[in-house]
Each structure stands twice: as C-alpha cells, then as structure tokens.
Amino acid sequence: MHHEKVDEWVKKVDEWDAKTFTLSHVSEGTIRFFSRFKRRVVIARMAKNPDLANKYHNKLNSMHAMEEKLKSSEALSVNEKQLIDLLDEAEDQLGTTEFMAGFEFSIADAAFVPVLARIQLLKLAPELLKPRPRLLDYFVRMKKRPSYKEVVQGYSSQLKQMRVLVPSMCNVAVRKLFSKY
Numbered sequence: 001m002h003h004e005k006v007d008e009w010v011k012k013v014d015e016w017d018a019k020t021f022t023l024s025h026v027s028e029g030t031i032r033f034f035s036r037f038k039r040r041v042v043i044a045r046m047a048k049n050p051d052l053a054n055k056y057h058n059k060l061n062s063m064h065a066m067e068e069k070l071k072s073s074e075a076l077s078v079n080e081k082q083l084i085d086l087l088d089e090a091e092d093q094l095g096t097t098e099f100m101a102g103f104e105f106s107i108a109d110a111a112f113v114p115v116l117a118r119i120q121l122l123k124l125a126p127e128l129l130k131p132r133p134r135l136l137d138y139f140v141r142m143k144k145r146p147s148y149k150e151v152v153q154g155y156s157s158q159l160k161q162m163r164v165l166v167p168s169m170c171n172v173a174v175r176k177l178f179s180k181y
Contacts, residue, residue, distance in 0.1 A: 005101040009108035012089070016082045018118055020069055024076045025122045031070070038063060086115070087132055094134035105145075113142045117152045 023031060039060065046056035069075050090112065093100060101108035116139045119128050129136045142148055 002102060006106050006108045009100045010111045012086055013111040013115060016086055016115070017079055018115065019066065020075070020079045021083060022118060022122065023066065023070055024079065025124065031067075035063065035067065083115075083128075087128060087135060090138075091132040091135045094138050099138075109142065110147075113139075113148065114152060116142070117148075 042056050042059050042063075046053050049056075090100065097103055099105055099109050100112050116129070116135070119125055120139075125136075129139060143153070
C-alpha cells in the first residue's frame with residue numbers, strides 16, 4: 001500500500017464539504033426546524049457554561065454562515081461538481097485496484113465509504129452510483145464488512161439517531177419550561 005495514495009484520497013474526501021451537500025438535499029422546512037432547534041441547544045449550553053460563551057458564539061456564527069452558503073446556487077453547484085469529480089476519480093481508481101489506495105483496505109477507504117453511505121442515506125444512489133458500476137460493486141463489498149455494519153449502518157438507523165437527539169431535545173424543553181418562571 002502506498003502511503004502517498006492513502007494521503008491523497010483522504011485529502012480529496014476532506015476537501016469536499018459533505019455537510020453542504022447533505023443540507024442541500026434536505027427540505028427547507030426541515031432545515032429551518034433543525035436550525036432553530038440547534039440554536040436553542042447552543043444557547044442552552046452557553047447558559048450552562050458561560051466560560052465557553054466564545055466557543056458557542058463561534059458555533060452560532062458558523063451555523064449562520066452555512067445557512068447563507070445554502071442560499072448560494074454557485075456554492076451548491078461547486079460542491080456538487082466536487083462530489084461528481086470525486087466519484088469519477090474513484091470509479092477510475094477501482095478500475096486498477098481493489099480498494100481506494102491499493103489492494104488492501106486502508107484509511108483511504110475508511111474516509112471514502114461514508115461519502116457513499118451519505119449518498120445512499122439521501123436516496124441518491126440510483127443517480128450517482130448506478131452509472132459507476134465499479135464504485136457500486138465496491139460499495140456493496142464495503143457494506144459487507146463488519147466495521148461498516150457496526151459503525152455506518154448502525155448510525156444510520158432511526159433508533160441510533162433518536163439516542164443522539166432525545167437528550168438534546170429534553171435539555172431544550174426543560175430550559176424552555178423553566179424560562180417561563
């Protein structure tokens with residue numbers, strides 16, 4: 001395995017903004033709902049930890065910047081082109097090797113597989129993966145790995161998502177309730 005190739009793939013994946021892509025494929029109403037929710041969580045945490053107020057203000061600013069980015073059709077177009085280029089490069093790579101950086105699983109694959117999982121979660125696999133048969137075959141192989149089943153497939157289940165969201169929702173609800181008194 002070539003470490004340069006591994007580093008190259010990790011860098012390519014890191015350069016693509018997965019959050020922008022994901023949010024650009026979610027309804028505006030859902031984004032507004034979760035944006036308000038996240039702001040309340042951040043403000044509640046800021047109230048609980050005033051010594052970290054600067055960090056929470058930075059978080060609020062980055063949330064605002066993301067909302068503005070989602071309004072820019074040019075930024076969304078650039079983001080989508082980056083993904084298409086990444087997928088095309090992966091398709092080409094898989095024409096010569098079994099994995100992203102050679103003939104054995106590496107950190108390059110660990111970085112790349114979540115990109116494919118995100119595409120599947122957003123139900124964009126028919127559009128983005130079907131035209132790339134080697135990439136589709138690669139993803140099928142990756143989904144059979146125990147690590148995929150443990151980490152990615154487990155996280156994408158609704159039960160796991162609820163375990164992440166419920167404590168924050170309760171925190172916001174309790175703070176809202178007590179702020180009335």
